[in-house]
Amino acid sequence: MNLPAFVEAYLDGEADDAQLDELAAWLREDREHPRVFMRVLRLHHALREGHLGAVATDVVGAMDGTGVTEEAVRVETARVARRPAMRLLPRRRQPQRRERGYSRSFAVIAAAACLMLGILGYLALPFHGDRVNDLGPVIAEITAHAADDAIVWRRPAAEPVDAAADVHANERTPSAADDWKSERMSGPASADARLRAGDVVENRSDTVVTVSFVGEATRVSLRPRACVEFDTGKPGKLVVLHAGAFDAVAAKQPAGEPMACIGRFATATIIGTTFSLIDAGSTTRLEVAEGHVRFTPTVEPAKEPIDIEVAAGEFAMAGPTGKDLVRPRSDPTSDLTKALVSSGPAIVDPTVETGQPPAGTGNIWAPYWSRWKHALPADPAFFPIAVWLQAPEMARDYHDVGVNLYLGLANGPTESQLSMLAAASMRVICPQNAVGLAHRDDPQIVGWMYERTPDNAQDAPAGDYGSSIEPDLVAEACRAIRTADPTRPIYMNFGPGAAYTPWRGRGHSTGHTDMYPGYIRGADIFSFNLYPLSALADDMREVRGNLWYVPAGVDHLRDWMRQADAKTVKPAWPLIECTRISSEAEQPTRAQVRSEVWMSLIHGASGICWFCHTFGPGRDDSAAAAHDPTVKATIDAIDREILDLAPALNARTVVDYARVVGSDAAVPIDAMAKRVGDATYLFTAAMRGKASSATITVLGAPSGPARVEVLGEQRTIDAPQGSFHDSFAPYGVHLYRIVSAAPAKVSPAP
Amino acid sequence: MSGPLDHASDASDASDADDAADASGLGPSQAAAEAFTRHWIRCQPNIAAYIRSLVPQMHDAEDLLQNVAVVMLRKFAQYDPERPFLHWALGIARNEALGHRRSHATQRLVRNADLAEVLADACEEVAPEMDERLGALSRCQENLQPRAREVLRLRYQDALSPPDIATRMKMSHGAVRVALTRARAALMACIERGRAAIGLDTLDPSVDDPFDDGSRA
Numbered sequence: 012m013n014l015p016a017f018v019e020a021y022l023d024g025e026a027d028d029a030q031l032d033e034l035a036a037w038l039r040e041d042r043e044h045p046r047v048f049m050r051v052l053r054l055h056h057a058l059r060e061g062h063l064g065a066v067a068t069d070v071v072g073a074m075d076g077t078g079v080t081e082e083a084v085r086v087e088t089a090r091v092a093r094r095p096a097m098r099l100l101p102r103r104r105q106p107q108r109r110e111r112g113y114s115r116s117f118a119v120i121a122a123a124a125c126l127m128l129g130i131l132g133y134l135a136l137p138f139h140g141d142r143v144n145d146l147g148p149v150i151a152e153i154t155a156h157a158a159d160d161a162i163v164w165r166r167p168a169a170e171p172v173d174a175a176a177d178v179h180a181n182e183r184t185p186s187a188a189d190d191w192k193s194e195r196m197s198g199p200a201s202a203d204a205r206l207r208a209g210d211v212v213e214n215r216s217d218t219v220v221t222v223s224f225v226g227e228a229t230r231v232s233l234r235p236r237a238c239v240e241f242d243t244g245k246p247g248k249l250v251v252l253h254a255g256a257f258d259a260v261a262a263k264q265p266a267g268e269p270m271a272c273i274g275r276f277a278t279a280t281i282i283g284t285t286f287s288l289i290d291a292g293s294t295t296r297l298e299v300a301e302g303h304v305r306f307t308p309t310v311e312p313a314k315e316p317i318d319i320e321v322a323a324g325e326f327a328m329a330g331p332t333g334k335d336l337v338r339p340r341s342d343p344t345s346d347l348t349k350a351l352v353s354s355g356p357a358i359v360d361p362t363v364e365t366g367q368p369p370a371g372t373g374n375i376w377a378p379y380w381s382r383w384k385h386a387l388p389a390d391p392a393f394f395p396i397a398v399w400l401q402a403p404e405m406a407r408d409y410h411d412v413g414v415n416l417y418l419g420l421a422n423g424p425t426e427s428q429l430s431m432l433a434a435a436s437m438r439v440i441c442p443q444n445a446v447g448l449a450h451r452d453d454p455q456i457v458g459w460m461y462e463r464t465p466d467n468a469q470d471a472p473a474g475d476y477g478s479s480i481e482p483d484l485v486a487e488a489c490r491a492i493r494t495a496d497p498t499r500p501i502y503m504n505f506g507p508g509a510a511y512t513p514w515r516g517r518g519h520s521t522g523h524t525d526m527y528p529g530y531i532r533g534a535d536i537f538s539f540n541l542y543p544l545s546a547l548a549d550d551m552r553e554v555r556g557n558l559w560y561v562p563a564g565v566d567h568l569r570d571w572m573r574q575a576d577a578k579t580v581k582p583a584w585p586l587i588e589c590t591r592i593s594s595e596a597e598q599p600t601r602a603q604v605r606s607e608v609w610m611s612l613i614h615g616a617s618g619i620c621w622f623c624h625t626f627g628p629g630r631d632d633s634a635a636a637a638h639d640p641t642v643k644a645t646i647d648a649i650d651r652e653i654l655d656l657a658p659a660l661n662a663r664t665v666v667d668y669a670r671v672v673g674s675d676a677a678v679p680i681d682a683m684a685k686r687v688g689d690a691t692y693l694f695t696a697a698m699r700g701k702a703s704s705a706t707i708t709v710l711g712a713p714s715g716p717a718r719v720e721v722l723g724e725q726r727t728i729d730a731p732q733g734s735f736h737d738s739f740a741p742y743g744v745h746l747y748r749i750v751s752a753a754p755a756k757v758s759p760a761p
Numbered sequence: 762m763s764g765p766l767d768h769a770s771d772a773s774d775a776s777d778a779d780d781a782a783d784a785s786g787l788g789p790s791q792a793a794a795e796a797f798t799r800h801w802i803r804c805q806p807n808i809a810a811y812i813r814s815l816v817p818q819m820h821d822a823e824d825l826l827q828n829v830a831v832v833m834l835r836k837f838a839q840y841d842p843e844r845p846f847l848h849w850a851l852g853i854a855r856n857e858a859l860g861h862r863r864s865h866a867t868q869r870l871v872r873n874a875d876l877a878e879v880l881a882d883a884c885e886e887v888a889p890e891m892d893e894r895l896g897a898l899s900r901c902q903e904n905l906q907p908r909a910r911e912v913l914r915l916r917y918q919d920a921l922s923p924p925d926i927a928t929r930m931k932m933s934h935g936a937v938r939v940a941l942t943r944a945r946a947a948l949m950a951c952i953e954r955g956r957a958a959i960g961l962d963t964l965d966p967s968v969d970d971p972f973d974d975g976s977r978a
Contacts, residue, residue, distance in 0.1 A: 019942050023916070023923050024818050031817070038876055045876075045883035052810035053891040054949055057898055058917040059819065060806070422818060426924060 014051060022055055024422070027404060028633070149205040150248065151224045151231075151241050153212065211240040211253065215478065215519055224248065228262040229270065236478045247271060254469060255481055256289035261302075277329035280305040284323075289487055296487060298326040328491060373687065374661040376582065376617060382535075384498040387416070387438070387457050394657035395618030396650050397440075399540075399586055401634055403428045406435035408637045413650025416440065418502065418538070418620055419460055429455065440502045440536070443492050451496055458500045458536060459492050461485070465530055467506040468518025479520035482529025489533035500535035504586075507551070509539035510564025515550050524567070528575035531568075535581055538620055539564045542588035544603060545596040558742050559698045561585050561607045562614035562681075569615050584618035585611045589642050590625045590635045601645040606742035608649055610696045612660060613683040619653070621646060652723060656746070659685040659692045668711040669693055673739075678703040680739060684711070693747040697739035708734040709749060722746040797837045800846040801830065806892075807847055808854050811884040815858040815877060819920060829857045847888060851881040894952040901951035905944060912940045 015037060017030035026034065038044050206212065206222065214220040214233040222231045222241065233239055237255025242248070247268040250259070261281045264270050272279040272288045274295030279288055284302025288295065297306050299321045306319045308329035321327045377389035387395055397416035398409050406417065417439040420428050424441045432439050433455055440458035441447055450456055465480040489501050508514040508521070515521050531537065541564055546554040554560050568583040587607050591598045608619055623636035636642045653660065668684030668691065679698040684691060691711070697703055709717055709730065719728040719735055723746060728735045730749075737745055809826050816822040833853050840849050855877045902910060908930075915921045915929060923937045930937070 013946065014942070019938065019945075021817060022945070023938070023941060025923065026817055035876060038879060045879050046887050048814060049810060049880065049883045049887045050891060051945065051949060052813050053806060053887065053895065054898070054945060054952070055917075056806050056809045056813060057895045058913060058945075058948075059920075060809075425922070 014047070018048065018051065022051065028402065148207065149225055150208055150243060151206040151222050153204040153206065153220060153222050206241050208243045209240065211238060213238040213477065214255070224262075228260070229264075230260045232258045234258070234481065234483075236481045238477065249273060250288075252288050252295075254477065256287060256484060258285075258287045260285045274329075277309055277327075278307045279321075280307065286321075289484060296326060296328045296491075297321055299323055373658055375663050376661065379582070380500075383500050385454050385457055386500050391658045391661045392654070394653055394660055395582070395584065396653060397584065397618065397620035398636075399620050399622050399624075401623060401637075403431035403435075403437075405634050405637050406432050406437040408634075408643075410435045410437055412637075412643060412647040413654055414621070414646075416457070416618075416620075418504075424450070424456070429453070443495060448495060451498070456499065458502045459496065461489055461492065461501055461503040461534055463488075464504055464506045466508050466520070466526065467516055468520065478518055479523070479526055482526050482533070485530050486533035501533070502536040502538070503530065503534040505530070505537065505539040505568075507539070507541040507546075507554075509567055510541040510560050510585075511551070511554050512567070513553075524571070527567070527571040531572050531575040531581065536584070537568055537572075537581060538584040538586055539568065540586040540622065542586075542592060542622065543607075544599045545588050545592035547593060547595055556700065558603060558607050558700070559610060561587070562610040562616075562698070565611050565614040565616045582617045583615065584620050585616055586620045586622045587611075589621055589646055590623065590639065592622070592624065593626050595627075598641075601648065602740070603742065604645055605649055605652075606696060606744055608653070609694060609744040609746070610681070610698060610742070612653075613681050613694050613696055617660075652746075656692065656722075658687045659690075662687050665691070665711060668709070670708045670710060671695065671705050672708075673697075673703055673705045675701065675703040677701065678739070680705040682707075689750075691749045693749060695739075695745050695747065697741065697743045700741040702739065702741055702743075704736060704738045706734060706736050707747075717749050717751060720748040720750070722748055793837060796842075797834055800850075801833070804847045804850055804888075805830075806895075807884055807888045808850055811851055811881060812854055812858055814880045814884075815855075825858060829854045832857055845885075847885055851884060855881055897952045898948065901948050904951070905947070909940060909944045912937060913944050916941060 015033070017026055017033045017037070020026040020030050021034055038048060212220065212222060212233060214235060214237050216235060218235065220233040220237075222233070222239075223229070224231075231239065231241075231250055234256045237257050238253040239255075239257055240249075240251035240253060242251065247264065248270045250257070250270065250272045252272065252274045259272065259281070261270055261284050264281065270281040272281060274288055274297075277295040277297070279286065279297050281302075281304050284304055285300040286302075286304050287298040287300075289298070297304060301323050303323075304321045306321045306327045306329070319327055373391035374389045374393075376387075380386040380389050387393065393415065395416050396414050397418045398414050400419040400421060401409065401417060403417070403420070409417075415438060417432060417437055420439065420441040423429075424439070424444065424447045426446060429439070429446070429450060438455055438457045440460050441456060442462050443459040447456060447459070463480065463485075465482075465485045467479065469477050469480055485503075489503075492501055505527070506514070506516060508517040509527065512522060512524055517523070520526060541554065541560055543554050543556060543558050543560050546552075562585075564585055565583050569580060572580050572583070585607070587604065588599055589604050611619065621636055623634055625632045625635035632638055636646055662685045665684040665686050669682060671680045671682045673680040677699060678701050680695055680703070681698055682693055682695045684693045686692070693707070693709075695705070695707070697705075710733075717730040717733055717735075719730055721728065721737075728737065728747075739745070805826075808829060809822070812825050812829065813819070813822040816825055829850075833850055836853065840846065859877060902913070905913070911930065912926060915926045916923070921929065923941065924934055926932070927934045927937045932940075
């Protein structure tokens with residue numbers, strides 16, 4: 012059977028957009044084609060599953076001729092119930108998922124069954140007062156926590172026990188229907204909550220929650236917003252880090268009964284010591300304060316089990332691929348500090364309006380980019396105009412409309428992606444992987460992308476949404492990136508909550524803007540995504556149509572940057588909508604898009620990024636901005652305008668250059684002045700969707716009569732007294748170049 | 762990587778919360794848990810293949826499969842045991858896959874939602890025959906040349922991409938593609954014919970590879 016090449020490409024994850032179109036056409040072409048496709052996918056799945064080894068060896072062996080036997084179900088249900096519920100957690104890309112002892116099939120079953128058992132346990136709550144008898148023995152206690160901010164997610168133990176004495180200290184019957192899944196510690200009086208095997212403790216407080224194991228001095232301290240599961244091992248004990256970080260003091264464990272601490276990408280096996288296990292997003296990090304800990308990456312780089320001994324004062328890290336293993340190093344703090352410091356000395360806010368441009372360049376960002384060997388150009392004519400997560404095949408199209416930077420590469424970078432971008436002279440900020448690091452000397456890569464959106468709510472146990480990522484953990488992840496390659500800046504994107512702070516998509520962290528300075532300390536370039544014209548969700552009602560939320564996001568980022576470091580302001584780039592994104596939204600007009608861009612620039616954005624996707628039935632298009640001639644023309648026009656004015660945008664802002672008095676107090680007219688050589692530019696925007704006008708008085712040079720060119724509008728305005736009046740459409744933008752109208756002084760003839 | 766379309770996917774967040782609330786009122790029993798597990802074990806390969814037909818990247822499909830399993834579990838009380846479980850499960854998988862598509866800017870799926878229906882029907886149709894035929898897969902694999910087995914192992918067990926396999930095995934990218942194509946074709950032919958060793962002698966990608974450009978590293 013010969014399959015079309017696009018089917019083979021699909022199976023290997025290499026199908027491009029054109030091949031996906033071919034595949035869709037082929038599937039429609041003949042009723043047999045979908046069947047052929049499904050047959051080969053069944054084969055593909057069976058190969059991935061180890062040719063049914065999972066089911067064949069573990070379950071089918073207990074099957075009768077017709078299907079799964081009761082015994083098989085019982086055995087597997089019991090087995091998966093004993094397995095830590097790691098698979099319920101959000102996972103990053105894990106190119107190699109070599110499991111130990113459990114197949115992928117059963118990982119799925121485990122996730123399902125663990126949840127089911129959890130549901131069963133809690134549904135039983137309101138009807139069985141002796142629920143405690145189903146909980147299993149107490150293995151640990153919460154000995155310190157903040158009131159109302161420690162949550163226990165409880166699952167019943169697999170084996171019922173008759174332990175009347177083990178009455179849960181904090182036992183109470185839930186009154187609300189949705190209380191079944193959790194128990195909130197209600198205060199110091201009930202601070203002795205007892206934990207059974209499988210209980211998950213989520214620390215929603217800003218302080219440490221301490222869990223002490225029964226009968227020994229072992230303590231686990233959950234850092235703020237950590238989520239940790241406590242279970243029994245076979246033998247020994249398990250502490251599973253679901254999110255955040257914990258510190259532990261482990262008593263000497265009985266021989267043959269180790270304490271295993273399981274992170275996403277590695278396991279730490281403890282004999283008796285003091286240590287920290289940290290989920291740093293792209294890595295699991297172990298820091299040992301006392302004693303020795305055995306550190307085992309989930310995926311070993313050499314395909315052979317690796318047990319690394321980490322001694323006191325050392326740290327080790329493991330990532331999802333095994334290739335990113337960091338073997339024990341001493342004095343982690345100083346090493347990491349050095350890595351951070353090596354990025355260069357702090358600089359004064361380059362956008363501060365006083366002083367002269369840096370010597371030898373007219374780009375205020377030149378000193379900032381000079382911190383790194385590989386970063387964006389310091390050329391005054393360069394202004395960052397990026398596209399978000401676009402296929403490299405489209406790079407030439409985007410290059411032709413003024414785009415000069417790719418942000419993100421799906422499943423990349425790969426060699427072919429980098430080659431395509433190079434062919435289009437396109438710079439890229441991409442995730443840091445082995446291919447990227449192999450291009451360490453390639454100037455085409457101008458930054459590393461921190462892949463998560465840390466301020467958004469992260470998945471929590473039981474399918475709920477929890478809090479944002481703890482800033483310290485984000486900083487850890489960034490340190491790891493920087494340690495691997497300190498020659499490039501690190502880029503990070505924030506969610507809508509950075510601009511619209513009440514956005515509930517930040518979960519328990521909604522409104523906690525105090526976390527942003529912490530995030531900002533970790534990285535070097537920041538963006539955020541908020542699309543007022545496409546904000547259709549109910550909780551974005553306030554944002555809908557209010558374009559000024561985009562420059563507000565820029566303001567927020569710059570404020571938080573100053574809070575993070577009063578001496579340093581870092582680049583802030585908004586993502587800009589240009590398509591309708593979802594089917595229900597209106598197509599943004601060029602004027603609206605231009606307004607979002609220029610309002611942001613006036614508020615201090617030092618780059619922009621186009622969001623080019625559309626979604627919806629029959630409208631999924633990751634490169635809609637390039638495919639739609641109208642949108643493409645909009646991007647082209649705006650990009651050309653920005654690049655024409657790049658030397659001005661890259662110059663220092665001239666403070667108190669003009670006084671702008673709007674006709675309507677409800678419509679602020681914001682302005683920014685720049686000077687390049689003899690030319691002075693005044694960029695203005697009406698910040699609300701209502702027509703208005705403004706009187707603008709030039710206070711700085713050139714003084715006296717002035718002629719005002721309105722860029723892009725083919726008109727000039729005379730300002731005989733240095734003052735002029737202009738009208739503004741709703742969210743109107745005017746870009747002025749102001750030149751002296753006074754006759755030039757002529758030197759007398761000698 | 763969570764992407765810059767977060768607020769646009771908010772509806773699915775609410776849906777998840779609703780699902781969780783629904784679950785609290787379903788009252789499943791231990792018997793229900795076992796019944797679900799029983800169905801799931803039997804149907805999971807079909808659901809996995811179906812999701813893979815809608816989600817091009819293997820790892821994304823596997824992540825989605827887990828989500829689908831959890832959603833099915835939550836909704837299991839709504840399942841009518843008089844009807845085929847696979848049909849019900851494919852409906853849920855389809856909805857989850859389409860929701861996944863909306864919320865993941867990085868994922869480009871088969872473009873049109875109507876194909877999801879067509880593929881679900883096809884999945885149901887081929888399920889019985891493939892359940893039976895795949896029993897021969899182990900024996901079929903044993904007859905592959907060692908080099909072909911290694912290519913398959915790297916692709917499926919270690920989840921390496923073809924370029925990575927090429928690097929690992931010092932082959933050209935094209936040679937890896939051809940090797941994978943031939944290996945899968947031979948295995949498919951083998952399981953369809955129900956016997957182990959048919960036409961497998963040429964599976965070694967080091968032999969007679971018309972696409973090998975000689976550029977092995």
